[in-house]
Amino acid sequence: MAATGKLQSVRREWRERDVRVVLAALIIAVATVATIALFASQLQSTLVSSASSFLAADRQLESENGQPLPPAWLVEAQQRGLETAEMTEFSTMVFGGGNFQLVSVKAVSDGYPLRGEVEIRTGFDESRQTLQSGPAPGEVWINPRLLRLLELNVGDELELGTRKLVIGSLLEREPDGGFSMAALAPRVMMHQTDVASTSVLQEGSRVSFVYLFAGDAAELLGFEQWLQPQLQPSQEWRSVRDGETLSASLERAESFLLLGGSLAVLLAAVAVAVASRQYAVSQRDTVALLKTLGVGSPRIGRLYLRRLAVWGVVGMVGGLLVALPLFWGLSQLLGDVLDQPVDVYLDPKALTPAVLTALVSLFAFAYPPIRRLRKVPAMRVLRSQPGESRRELVPDFIIGIVGVFGLVWAYAGDVQLVIALLVGLGLLLATLVLLGWIMVLGLRKVRGGGNAWRLALLGLYRHRQASLSQIAVFAMTLMLATTLILVRTSLLDDWRAQLPEGAPNHFMVNISPGAVNDIDEFWSSRGQPLDAMYPMVRGRMTLLNGEPVKEAVSKDERVNALNRELNLTWMDALPENNRIVDGEWFTPGKTDGVSVESELAGKLGITPGDTLTFTIGSEQITETVTSIRSVQWDSMTPNFYVAFSPDSSLRQLPATWITSFFLPKTEKNELNAFSRQFPTVSVLEVDNIIERIQLIVVQITQAIEAILGLILAAALVVMAAVVSATLQDRQREGALLRTLGGRQSLLVRATMLEFALLGGFAGILGVVAAEAAVYALQLRMFEGNFRVHWQVVLPIPFISAVVLSLFGRWQLRPVLTVSPMLLLRRLE
C-alpha cells in the first residue's frame, strides 16, 4: 500500500519538469558510473586472462635457489579450488646427430599451460597447431633452430643426460616464453616425470622450480595471503602485473579506467547538483504555500527528505536498468574486438560506486538547497522575497567539495588523483572569478544597437550570474572530458613509442668477442644492421659501502637483482632510452665508476659516491657509483642494471656480447644461414611476444575509446541538463523579445552567438584547467613527459562553441514556433 502510494507520488512528481531533470540526471549518473565500473571490471578480467598466458597461468611461484618448492603448497592450492601445474627449468647440454648444444630445458607437468596455448609443428613443412598441453613423457619438443644445429629430424632421438628422448614436434611458441636473460639457449620442452631419469639435476645444479596456479581472483588472493608469510627471499610470487613488459601497459590502462570512472562520478555529481538546485528554487512557492496552510518546518523537512530517498531508489533502479544492457552491449563489442567470445562477468562489487554516487550526489548536492526550503518564509506567498544570500551558499559549496572528493577518493583510492583534480578545479574557479569580474566590467560598456553581436554580448551581461555558473559547469565538464582525451592521447603515444614499427624483435646473445665484427657484417650485408652491441659479464653485487649488500637492505624490500647474477656491462655512450637522473655519465678517459639503474638504486638506497663491490667468478671489483640512470625495461633492447665505464677493469674479464635487431618476418630464413655460420650464438626470437603485446595494446586502446565515448556522451547530457535548467527563463525572454519587436533571425543569431561565446569561454577555461590537471596527473600516474597537446586542445573551445550554440538554437525552438502571446501566458 505504502509502496503504491510512493509510486503514485513519483509518477505525480515526474510530471514536474524539474523533478524529471533531477531523476534523469540521477539515472544517467548511476548508469554511467555502473556501466564504466562493470565494463572496467570485465575488461580487466578479460585482459588479465589474455595477458595471463604470459605466465601460462594466473600466478607463478618460482624458487631460484635450486631448492624445490614444498609440495604441500600445491596441495593447499588444490584444496582451495585452484588449478595447478609444475615446471622445472634448467640449462644443460644435449647430444644428437654427433653434435653438442647447450639448451634451456623446461620440464612441464600435466596441466601445463593453465592459461594460453603452446604452438607446435611436426615438421618444417607442416602447419602449426595449438595445444593446451605439453609433451608426453618420453618425448621432447624442441626449438626449430636446435633441430638444424643438431642436424636431426623430427622423430629422431636426442640424448639429455642419461636419457634418450624422441623429438616429437618443433616448438614454435610457448605461452610463457617471456624474455629473460637466464634463458639464452634454444629451448627443449619435456615432461616433468622424465626429469629424474635424465640424472641431470644434481645437488647444487642451477635450476628453478616453478608452480603454476590459476583460478578466480578471490581464491588466488586467499591463497596468496596464506602463502606470503611462508615465502623465503629466494621464492618469488609473480602475477601478470609483475612481468616487466606488459605490466606497465596494463597498469596505465587501469589507471585510465579509474580516472575515467572518477570523472564520470564527478560529472554525475555536477548534473545532479545543477538539476536539484533548480528543483529547490522551483519549490519555494510551494513551501511558502504549505506553510500558510499550517505545515511546520520539521514536517516540510521530512517531506523533502522522504522525496529524496524515493528519488534515490528510483535513480538507482532506473540507472541499473539502463546500465545493464549498455554493459552487455559493450561486452559484446569487446568480444568482437578481441575476436573471441567474452564471458560476461557481472561483478556485484562494481555496482558499489554507482550506488555511492547516487547517495552522495543526492545528499551532498541535492539535499543542502532542499533542506533550506524549510526556511522559506510563508510571506513569500504574498510577496516575492529576496532569494538566498551568497553567504548561505558557502556551506553548500564546502559540503559539495568534500562530498565529491570523498567520493572520488573512495572510488579511486588515490589521494594524488583527488589532489590533481582539486588543483585543476581550483584553477578553474579562480579563473572564473576573474573572468566574471572582467565580464561585468567590460560588457557594461556595451550599449545600444540591434545587431546580433551586441545583443549576444548584452545577453551575456543580462544573464551574467546564470552565464557564469553555466560557464563554470561547462568548463568543468569540458575539463573532465578533455583530461580524459589528453590522458588517452598520451597513453597511446607512450604505447606507440614503446613498441614502434621496426622495434628490435630478436636478441643475439653469447657472442664471443672475436665474432662481434663478423656478425655485424653478416647482418649488414643482408640489409638488417644491428643495434649497438654490448659486452656482458655475469657477476653478483656483494658489498655496498663495504657492507654485505643483503644486510644493507631492509627485510621488507625483496630485491630480485640480489638473488641472482647480474649482467654487467661497460658502455661508451648512454643508450637511447636511458636517462641520467643523478650524477654524471662517464667522461672519456676515466677508467673508474659505475652507473646503476634507478629503481635498483632506489631499493638499495644507492646514491652517487657510494661504493659497490661485485664478485665475478673469483675476482672482486670495487667501484664508486658515478651516476644513477633510468632504464626503459619494456624497450626490447638490451638493458643493464649496472654499467661500468668503457675503460674499466671489467674489460680484463672474459665477456660475451649481446645485441638486438629487427628482422622482418619475411627474412626469418636468414636465421638458418646465421645459425650454420655462428652455431655458438643464441638467437632469441621475441617477435611473437611483441606481436602479442601489440595486440593487447590494440585491445586496451579500443576499450579505452569505448569508455571515452561513453563519458563524452555523459558530458553532453550534463550540458543539456544545465542548459535546460534555464529553459523556461530563456523561452520567456525570447517570447518577450519577440513581442517587443525582436526579429526571429536576429533572435536566433543573437542566442546562438551568446551560447557560442559561453561555449568558447568554457572551452578555453576547460582546456587550460585540463592541461593543469593532466600535468599534475602525469607527474604521478602515467609517468609520461608533459607537453601541451595543441592538436587536442585547440579544437575543443571551437567544438564546445558549436555544440552550445546548437543547444541554444534548440532551446529557442518553441519561441520561434509558438505565438509569443501564447508562450507568455503558458509560461506565467
Added chain:
Amino acid sequence: MNQSNDQTPPKPHVILRVNKLTHKVDLESNTLTILQGVNLEINQGDSVAIVGRSGSGKTTLLGLLAGLDTPSEGSIELDGANISALSEDERAALRAQRVGFVFQSFQLLPALTALENVMLPLELAGRQNAEARARELLQRVGLGERLTHTPRQLSGGEQQRVAIARAFACEPAILFADEPTGNLDNHTGKDVSDLLMALNREQGTTLVMVTHDEQLAARCGRQFHIEGGVLSEPETRQKAAL
C-alpha cells in the same frame, strides 16, 4: 500633435482595421472557435477598452490585433499594413517600430534592472540613445531613484510602472494593454491607470486595452464588449474622451 482645425475636421486616420476576424483553435477532439466575425476600426489617438469575462476571448483578440499570432480567417490592418499577409519577421519589425505592450503580469526580465528593462526595446530597435531615453522615461513614471533595482526589489505597482515606461520607450503609434491593473490593488491600480492615460495623451498614442475593470474601461473613449467570441460596441463615447 493634436492641432484641431475648426473649419474642416481632418479625416481621422484609421490605425487599426479588423475585417471578419475569426479565430479557431484545434483541440484533440474538436475545434474551438474563440473569436467569430469580429469587425473593428480604431482611429489614431483613440483609447479603446475591450471588456469581457474571463475566457471570453479578449486576450486572444489583443494578441491577434498586435500581430503576435495570425487569425484563422479575416484580415487585420495595422497602420496600413495587412499583418495577416506579413511574415513573422516583418510583423516583428512593425511591432518594434509602432507597437507597445503592457501586460497583466508585467513581464519584466528578472535578471535586469529597471533601467535595463526599459532599454531592452530601444536596443532591439537599434536606438543609439537608449540609456538616456530610458532614464528620462523612468523619471517620468516616478522611478528615477530606482533605476538599478531589479523587479524582485520593486512592488507590483512599481513593476507595472517600469513596464509602462518600457511600453512607451520606442514612442509607439499604438499601445496594447492586457489587464494592466489586474494584478494590483485598487489604489495602486488607479495610480497606474492614471499614468497610462496621461502618457497616452502626452504621446498621442492609440490605446487598446483589455480589462474586466469597468471603472478603468469607463476612462476610455470607446468600449467594446466581448462575449462568446463576438465583439459588440454598445455605446460610443469617443468624444467624451477627447
